[in-house]
Amino acid sequence: MFRNAGLILLLIVIASIVWFFVKGRVTRAQEQVRDRALEGASVGRAATARPAAKHLAMMGRTLTLAADPQRTGELIAQVAGADDRVTDVRPEPQALIVEIDGSRPLVRAHLLPDRTVVGVDEMTWEMGFPQGASVWDRVAAAIAQAATAQGIPVSEGTREFVRADRPQERAEVWVVKT
Template sequence: MFRNLGLILVAIVLLSIVWFFVKGKVSRTHEQVRERALEGGFGRAMTSGPATKHLAMMGRTLTLGADPQRTGELIAHVAGADDRVTAVRPEEGALVVEIDGSRPLVRAHLRPDRTVIGVDEMSWEMGFPQGAQVWNRVVDALTESAGKQGIAVSEGAREFVRADRPSDGAEVWVVRS
């Protein structure tokens, strides 16, 4: 009985060691295949449709027709409620909303008669702009909350271009001027 148990334990240990090395080799191979696909036309073809959709989401802007204090409080409350929004901090004449710690960079420009909020810059990694779904959720929630409070809301769009300055290996995209 103990002999059979010992053989089973030895088999488990050996299989674990083999699995560790096989898993590492598969992960490296998968990474190499993904990099080759992205370098070639195949990867771009696979990601172009979804990337275009995400880029359109990132370009959404809102203009809130109310005083800056009221809209600032609304933005801080609504954006701060999302789990992936890591900070809402004041800046001179604006509020900065940080998604996932740094990018995309969302700025709400607080003007005396209205507030315009939108993505100012974003990172592009693995074929997609990062944070698009989070920004889309925040925009939808802001639109709904502002409507409930009787604040006039209009939606706009921005276009982006690739910036010349890379950040931490990721492409940075900024608003087209």
């Protein structure tokens, strides 16, 4: 009986050690993919990190709606609120906040007197990719389509991100590069 218990305990210890090293290798591999996506210096690296780079580019997409901020704010709230993965749309002074999946990515629509600029202000990087990129891309496309249908001129831009110094639990938080 003690022999079986000792054998089981030994197997648990060995499995724990193996899990520790396997998990560490996966994390290092994810970091390498992220770094390759951000560097993109060579064709080989860019090809290896194509999915992560694609998601990062989707997160950097911005829209500028050239119309009254009240009108564009209502349009953004209506269109974004219709998406299943958007959990909250709330006003702030001169802005409208759109939360995807409860917290990140955090999309902010800056309501300026002559235009509205909409884009991701913060995101998390987990499992080798920025999280919520496909949702933001879908919401941005829907906003652009609805604005165009209403005769509001829309232009697209891009943003770059950097890793923030304030981690959120185990996820990395990335913010707009200033």
